[in-house]
Amino acid sequence: MTRRPATPLPSPKARRRLREAASLTQTQLAERVGVAPGTVRAWESGRTTPRGRKREAYAKLLKTLAAEEESAARQAARTPQPTPPPKTEPTGDRASAPKACPEAEAEPEPGAEPDPVAMPMPVLVPMREPAPESQPRSTREPVPEPRPAPAPLTPAQAFDALYEFSAPALVRQTFLLTGRREQARESVERAFQTAWERWPEVARDRDPVGWVRAAAYEYALSPWQRFRPRHRHPEPPPADPGDRTLLNTLLRLPPRHRRTLVLYDGVGLDLPETAAETEASTPAAAHRLLRAREAVAGRLPALADPQVLHRRLAELASNERLGAARPPTVRRGGERRARFRTRAAIAFTVALIGTTALTVRTAPTHYEPPVSPGQAVRGVPPRVAPGSLSDEELELRQKLRDQMQDGPERLSPQLE
Incomplete structure (x- = not known):
């Protein structure tokens, strides 16, 4: 039985552009597809991909939005544009007036309606008409030279900027997962080293910090860490008794529940992004989060409020010098x-x-059957070395030589 191929979808950037072109919010689009707004946000960010019936409904809706956008563009192309009224020639005094503001050249023409997208804030400056062609070039305003574009960053510079921006926070977050300062620092460095090896992939990712964070968490929570000699020697706990109790409570949680709690209540990700980073479904991530909160609230009732828990996690990570x-x-x-x-x-x-090559060179070219081991046969006297014959043996040999070797003569049958 063959599986039907999945319906193709446009890129995440094109999905967001189609939604914005149709003047739809993520909540409105989620209601039309039948999913949560966070799911639409994850689809447009590229962190998750719809499947099954949701993929079919999402693809059909995007196709409808694309068709509406194309029809609107065709209708706008067929509609004739109104001819602007002729401009009056400005007087010499106005033409020779100095430029009031550098933003005056970007102001729209009189009579035209401002575009709210292109002009987020109107500039209240007097508008100046362009100088007529009849004036000499020496009396015109000097055209400002365009500023040179900034030079693009090299891969090493981009990596260094990403590391300096996110490494300190990632070390503190990883400390909440492991409770070990050196292991947290090593996990983040190993994750960044892996990111540098795959830098073309990481540089094009929509969330490079999330890519590195997922790699650091996977390395920190690897079960092979317990076999290292460093794991046998415990590190000194935090000095504050409250921080020590909270850290012990976190370390008592299962690794998956602990990671979900740190991502949602510590880092501040929403539920779909947390589920995507932990490679779980959204209901499974929600179940892990609730179980983790119940366990923390059972040992520390003061942290039953998520806001208080978020603040305490931030304080615990900030109090350590990492x-x-x-x-x-x-x-x-x-x-x-x-x-x-x-x-x-x-x-x-x-x-x-x-x-x-050595095996091919020394291997035999033909088959030689092995020699079977010897076995003793009963009833046969053992072989002895040849020697001088005794008198009895000599007499027996002479007797055998004298008798006929062919046996008795042939007898002819006779009737009785």
């Missing part, structure tokens, strides 16, 4: 690790090729 390495150090560490893995892969490949 430093991060410099961006060049992280980049060089990632490059060294990548070179080591590349050289190890090359060495393993060379060893495998050499072993294969």
Whole structure:
């Protein structure tokens, strides 16, 4: 049984443009599709993709919006534009007046309706008519030279800016998951090293910080961390008794519930984004969040309010002095690790090729059956080394030689 291919959808940027062109809010679009507004926000951000019947309904609605936009564009193209009234020639005094404000050239013409999108705030300055062509060039206003565009950042500069912006906060968030300062710092650095190795993919991502955060959380909560020698030596707990109690309560939660609680109540993501980052459905993420809040409220009743819990998590992360390495150090560490893995892969490949060549060279070209082991046979005297014959053996040999070897003569049958 073959599966029907999924309905194609436009890019997330095109989905948002179609919705805005139809003057629809995310809530209105969600009501027409039959989903929550957060789900539409996740679809337009590219973090999740609709499936099943919701995908079919969403694709049909986008197709309808695209058809309406195309028909509106055709109708606007067929509608003739009104001819503007002729402008009166300005007097010499007005033409030679100095420029009142640099924004005057961007003002709309008299009689035209302002566009609320193109003009978010009107500029209250007197409008100046353009100078007539009959005036000499020396009396005209000098045209300002366009400012040069800023030079684009190199990949290393963009990575350093992302690291300096998000690394300190990510280290504090990871500390809430692990309760270990060194492990939190190492997890964030390892996540950024992985991001530097895949920088073309991370640079084009809509949320590079979320990409790095997901990688850091996965490394910090890996079950292999418990087998490291560092995990056997506990770190000193926070000095404040309240912070110590809250951290112990967080560490008692299951890893999935703890991660959901930190993302929703600590980082401040909404429920669909939390579900997408934890690779779970929205109902499953909501269930984990409720269970985590119940566990925290059971041990600390004062944190039953989500706002109070959010403030206490921020205070717990801020009270710890968690430093991060410099961006060049992280980049060089990632490059060294990548070179080591590349050289190890090359060495393993060379060893495998050499072993294969040696096996082919020394392998036999034909089959030789193995020699079966010897077994003792009962009733047969063992073989002895040849030697001189005794008198009895000599007599027996002479007797055998004297008798006929062919046996008795053939007898002819006779009737009785």
